[in-house]
Amino acid sequence: MEEKIIVCISCYYKGYDFMDEMKRLGNKIILVTSENLKEKNWPWHAIDEVFYMPEIKPSVWNLEHLIQGFSHLMKTRKVNAVVALDDYDVEKAALIRETFRIPGMGQTTHRYFRDKLAMRQKAKDSGINVPEFTAVFNDDTVNEFVDKVPAPWVLKPRSEASASGIKKITTKEQLHEALNVLGEERHLFLLESFKPGDVYHVDSLTFNKEIVFTSASKYLAPPMQVSHEGGVFRSKTLGRYSEEFKALEDINSRVLSNFGLLNGATHTEFIRGKEDGKWYFLETSSRVGGAHIPDLVEASSGINIWREWAKIEDALLRNKNYTVSPPTGYYAGLIVALIKDKEPDYSKFECEEAIKFLPIDYHVGIVYKSNDASVIEEKLDSAAEKINAEMLNILPPKTSKLSS
Numbered sequence: 001m002e003e004k005i006i007v008c009i010s011c012y013y014k015g016y017d018f019m020d021e022m023k024r025l026g027n028k029i030i031l032v033t034s035e036n037l038k039e040k041n042w043p044w045h046a047i048d049e050v051f052y053m054p055e056i057k058p059s060v061w062n063l064e065h066l067i068q069g070f071s072h073l074m075k076t077r078k079v080n081a082v083v084a085l086d087d088y089d090v091e092k093a094a095l096i097r098e099t100f101r102i103p104g105m106g107q108t109t110h111r112y113f114r115d116k117l118a119m120r121q122k123a124k125d126s127g128i129n130v131p132e133f134t135a136v137f138n139d140d141t142v143n144e145f146v147d148k149v150p151a152p153w154v155l156k157p158r159s160e161a162s163a164s165g166i167k168k169i170t171t172k173e174q175l176h177e178a179l180n181v182l183g184e185e186r187h188l189f190l191l192e193s194f195k196p197g198d199v200y201h202v203d204s205l206t207f208n209k210e211i212v213f214t215s216a217s218k219y220l221a222p223p224m225q226v227s228h229e230g231g232v233f234r235s236k237t238l239g240r241y242s243e244e245f246k247a248l249e250d251i252n253s254r255v256l257s258n259f260g261l262l263n264g265a266t267h268t269e270f271i272r273g274k275e276d277g278k279w280y281f282l283e284t285s286s287r288v289g290g291a292h293i294p295d296l297v298e299a300s301s302g303i304n305i306w307r308e309w310a311k312i313e314d315a316l317l318r319n320k321n322y323t324v325s326p327p328t329g330y331y332a333g334l335i336v337a338l339i340k341d342k343e344p345d346y347s348k349f350e351c352e353e354a355i356k357f358l359p360i361d362y363h364v365g366i367v368y369k370s371n372d373a374s375v376i377e378e379k380l381d382s383a384a385e386k387i388n389a390e391m392l393n394i395l396p397p398k399t400s401k402l403s404s
Contacts, residue, residue: 004080013040015085021310059088112259113286126258133192152194202252237300296334299369301327333368333376339391
């Protein structure tokens with residue numbers, strides 16, 4: 001079996017299972033990561049070569065240097081695929097693929113999975129509900145928008161991989177002030193109507209344009225709220241036969257087919273408007289969900305999204321077919337919070353349903369699994385109460401790496 005060379009790009013520590021699976025399938029793995037992640041517990045047994053990039057600022061590399069380095073690498077190695085392991089790396093991978101003509105998602109499609117303005121426009125053009133929005137390039141356009149769409153509004157970065165940098169705005173004066181502060185960077189933002197409602201996430205796998213696996217879950221505390229106010233992040237999976245699951249499966253499939261996704265893992269968020277009960281598209285990304293969502297998905301379905309994504313990439317490289325096992329139908333819940341101690345005492349959380357305690361410094365993280373949805377809710381509620389009462393550390397948002 002011919003060995004294929006896969007370059008994995010990541011400016012965060014993630015993708016352990018992906019690289020491990022890729023190696024198991026008989027491929028050669030080259031990792032390109034940030035210099036400050038040298039000491040992390042990467043799957044060294046699976047990595048054949050590693051190259052480090054200095055960060056200009058968090059998660060940002062000099063792209064010219066990246067291309068020069070890649071050009072050097074290509075002289076003696078035939079690279080078959082380039083894989084972005086994190087949201088921040090999607091642009092880097094698309095640029096490399098376009099420059100060196102490597103198959104996979106190019107810069108045109110990547111915009112729909114990375115640029116929040118492009119994805120909203122594309123969804124709107126495709127007849128999918130989105131909260132009212134506008135670009136903020138032009139003063140008159142902005143004024144027309146705020147005169148027509150009632151406050152509050154949300155000023156959002158177009159390509160920030162987490163909820164950091166999002167500002168909720170309630171008056172016209174506040175908006176003008178915020179835009180002035182952005183100065184030369186204002187074109188990197190968009191403005192949208194703030195829609196109160198429940199936020200959901202859909203995690204799926206696509207092979208040759210067909211969605212082969214879908215998991216749908218509901219955030220019990222939206223990431224935006226957690227990253228702004230600190231607190232406890234919780235999510236629970238929905239029953240596969242519930243009305244919510246079916247509605248989300250349908251709208252998710254419309255988003256991915258209209259956006260032109262061919263293969264891979266996606267994490268997409270929707271909101272159900274409190275006032276009208278309608279489903280609205282919020283954002284999508286061509287990657288595995290963060291904030292330990294893969295652990296939640298695996299607990300309920302038995303499907304490890306990272307490993308299955310590796311199998312999809314391998315099948316594409318070798319022109320093989322790919323099928324995924326039928327998912328199991330458990331309910332699962334996830335809770336993660338920033339705490340005062342480096343290592344939490346998990347003894348007070350031990351129970352039959354707690355199937356995984358996540359080893360993250362200065363965080364408590366628990367995955368629950370049960371046949372009964374109400375048991376999951378009850379476990380998440382009681383854990384949140386304990387964490388709030390005894391362990392929680394409310395810190396400014398930038399210190400928490402929680403990004404879904």
